[in-house]
Amino acid sequence: MTTYYVATTGSGGNGSASSPFRTISEAMAANLKPGDEVVVKPGTYNESINIDKDGSAAGDITLRSEVPGAALIRPPSGSYTGISVNANYVTIDGFDIKGGNGDGIEANNVHHVSILNNKVHDSGESGIQFNYSDFVKIVGNETYNNASSGWYSGISIYENRNITGDTSTTGYRNIVQNNISHDNVTKSGAHTDGNGIIIDDFQSTQASGHPNYTFKTLVDNNLVYENGGKGIQVAWSDSVTVQNNTAYHNNQDPLNDGTWRGELSNAQSSNNTWVNNIAVADPSVNKNNTAVDNTSYGGYTNANTVWANNITYNGTAGQSSVRTDGGNAMPSTANGNKLGVDPKFLGAASGDFHLGSGSSAIDGGTNKYGVGSVDLDGHARVVGTVDMGAYESGSSAAPGTPTTPTNPTTPTTPTNPTTPTTPTTPTTKEFVGTNGNDILPHTGQSNGGNETFKGLGGSDVLKGGAGADVLDGGSGTDTASYAGSGAVNVNLATKAASGGQATGDKIASIENLTGSSYNDVLTGGNGGSNILNGGAGADKLSGGAGGDVLNGGADNDTAGYAGSGGVNVNLATGAASGGYATGDKFVSIENLTGSSYNDVLTGNSGSNVLDGGAGADKLSGGAGTDVLIGGAGKDIMTGGISSDTFVFKTAAEAGSGSTRDVITDFQHGVDKIDLLAIDANGSAQGNGAFHFLAQEGASFDHKAGALTWHYEDKADATVVQGDLNGDGVQDFQVQLHGHVQLGAGDFLL
Known part of the structure; x- marks a missing residue:
């Protein structure tokens, strides 16, 4: 892998660090190979860039701003795009892109392209636009003041197609995550789009001869506000999950009619899931503005569409603010939706969409359909029960400066930054290694400020210490170490870093992580083999794809497989296969969290917590005092030797009839069935307790x-069942193998 450099001070260089190219276009025309990286130094680049060289599954062609946001791409007058992508396996990371009559970043007929951590603004058409593509990742970007010339949006994926021929249905093929999209589209045009984010026409209704694209897409942890059109729209597109987003006061174009309104819109689309979102409409612009739009026409019905644990609000308490034309279902409060409820943002008028004290969105979500590990701030996603919206309350100290711009109508990025105020010479201290194995900083050097660490070649260890640092491992296998810090949350896939000494850090070319002595969340997932070392503390480690080493260190640590296909992990033997688990190695791991698919999780002789997540899982605790959580789906649980606890967080998780969970070895007087999280009386305030009928x-x-409870002779099973509403009909069941004589002491009620 080769790293090429670009600098405004270059002149006829060869792309080396000492003799950089003058323009980005020169670098992209070089003999780039899979895994090569083009690093662009701070400055203004007046050019329109075309990327036409493919990477491969072995490594992307990466175009990266050395200092995030400091490389400014300004297309010349009359240019169409800022960056045009016409190649596969490409990553674009960390640029500020302004202008162009067309799209800020446009990709056509490509696959495995990642658009990460860019600011894209003031483009005539969409900020970020994909057409006829597959395996798309749009993560950590901000788009604003785009789509001034017509029916365009902040972020748009249009008519996806299976251009790779890959028929695997495991995991999400397209991810739109952790983006902020606001103030897109002029507010004077009766536009049909102008959305913050749109997933558009995967059914190919506007282009004959192409099959319906039904591979899974995730829209997660995004903030969309003050756009001319809808906040998040899924139109003519299926198999999309829209979760933990915040949509506020979109539909600002006063000339749009009611047909094109909705903070969250599911139009002519089926098999989609909308969960844990916050939607706040602004009817002052148009009385037809609604929080949720679940509509269709022409006899089409939006089939198998799930609305669960969302909040809607239009400024008037009790008004559902939902539109359901075409005979489609109304989101139900029985599914955890809170209709007509103020989410109580800390300061929406000033751009702060964190949740205030007493917000119904706090702990109001569900993990039944999956949930990300971090929120839009990069903080741990689940504190207690998952919150609704893009921000998780209480996951760490409230940030001093919100992630969102402080004024929604006036972007904080200068509107005319053609002359950068920051000199091209970095103002931060740099620590630069060698082509050997370095530990930076060297002995005796201070690392208490905002510094840049460059490992160059070799296997390096970078210790940023306090301050917002840039940790660039370079080539080789490199480690970012947070030993001596407070608890950190670092994700190599999204490059998000928060908590302790990780706060504000920017990560590049880092393969391994070492945590602190506290409760860390370390995530790999950059496609390679990662070593995650949690150190002391109760750590959560997720390696992602690739054969990873997960070393929990001291205390009770968890290996997690959220976002993976089904996994089979055995802590007793160390065997791991399926999905992201394939090739993983475990050291000092006590607990496992599965995927949203059918997992097999097995503990060891110690005390384990096994959480299957969604899917039909098989959990076996082994020896030791274990906690088994089946999650959604029909699960089979075996506690093993010692006293074990079987936890059911919702009635739906327990199931009923043929879908009910099974406990194979429940022992009266030894094991426990934990129903504490289930509200036994939903019509009363608080979390009501069950009363046990002993006979x-x-x-x-x-x-x-x-x-x-009763015994079913034919099945040789004892069946526990609960009635939540007093109608005399069971609402959930749990099956125990054999004839078990139960008492109240066998339950946590």
């Missing part, structure tokens, strides 16, 4: 929260 085969007493 075997007792009928329900028509009081909410009744718990009974």
Whole structure:
């Protein structure tokens, strides 16, 4: 792998660090190979860039701003795009892109392209636009003041197609995550689009001869506000999950009619899931503005569309602010939706969409359909129960400066930054290694400020210490170390870093992570083999794809596989296969969290917590006092030797009838069934407790929260069942193998 450099001070160079290219276009015309990287130094580049050289599965062609946001791309007058991508396996990271009559970043007929951490603004058409593509990743960008010339959006993926021929349905093929999209489209045009984010026509209704694209797409942790059109729109597109987004006061174009309104819009689309979102409409612009739009026409019905644990609000408490034309279902409060409820942002008028004290969005979400590991700030996503919206309350100290711009109508990025105020010479201290194995900083050097660390070649260890640092490992296998820090949350896939000494850090070419002595969240997932060393503390380690080494260190640590296909992991033997688990190695791991698919999780002789997540999972605790959490789907759980606890967080997780969970070895007086998280009486305030009817085969007493049990001879099974609403009909069941004589002491109610 070769690294090429570009600098405004270059002149006829060969792209080396000492003799950089003068323009980005020169670098992109070089003999680039898979895994090569073009690093652009701070400055203004007056050019329109075309990328036409492919990377491969072995490595992307990467175009990266050396200092995030400091390389400014300004296309000359009359140019169409800022960056045009016509190649596969490409990453674009960290630029400020302004202008162009067309799209800021445009990609056509490509696959495995990642657009990361860019600011894209003041483009005539979309900020970021993909057409006829596959395996798309748009993460960590800000788009604003785009789409002034017509039916365009901040972020748009249009008519995806399976151009690779890959038929695998494991995981999400397209990810739109952790972006902020605001103030796109002039507010004077009756535009049909102008959305913050749109997933558009995967059914190919506007282009004949192409099959419906039904591979899974994720729209997660995004903030969209003050756009001319809808906040997040899924139109003529299926198999899309829209989760933990915040949409606020979109539909600002006063000339749009009611057909084109909705903070969250599911139009002519099926098999989609909308969960844990916040949608706040602004009817002052147009009375037809609604928080949710679940509509269709021409006899089409939006089939199998899930609306769960979302908040809607239009400024008037109790008004649902939902439109359901075409015979489509209304989001139900029974599915955790809170309709007509103020989410109580800390300061929406000043651009702060964090949740205030007493917000119903706090702990109001669900992990039934999957949930990300971090929020838009990069903080740990789940504190207690997952929150609704893009920000998780209480995941760390509230940030001093919100991630969102301080004034929604006036972007904080200068509107005319053609002359950068920052000199091209870095103002921060640099520590530069060699082509050997370095530890930076060297003994005796201070690392307490905002510094840049460059490992260059070799296997380096970079210790940024306090301050917002740039950690660039260079070539080789490199480690970012947070030993001596408070708890950190670092993600190599998204490059998000927060908490302790990680706060504000920028990460590049880092393969391994070492955590602190506290409770860290370390995530690999950059496609290679990562070594994640948690150190002391109760750490959560997720390697992602590739054969990873997960070393929990001291205390109780968890290996997690959220976002993976089904996995089979055995802590007793160390065997790991399937999905992201393939090739993983475990050191000092006590707990496992599975994927959203069918997992097999096995503990060891110690005390383990096994959480299957969604899917039909098989959990086996082994020896030791274990906690088994089946999650959604029909699960089979075996506690093993010692006293074990089987946890059910919702009635839906337990299942009913043929879908009910099974416990194969429940021991009366030894094991416990934990129902504490289930509200036994949903009509009363608070989390009501169950009352146990001790007599075997007792009928329900028509009081909410009744718990009974009976033996089914044909199945040789004892069945525990609960009635949540007092109608005398079971709402969930749990099956125990054999005839078990149960008492109240066998439950946590």
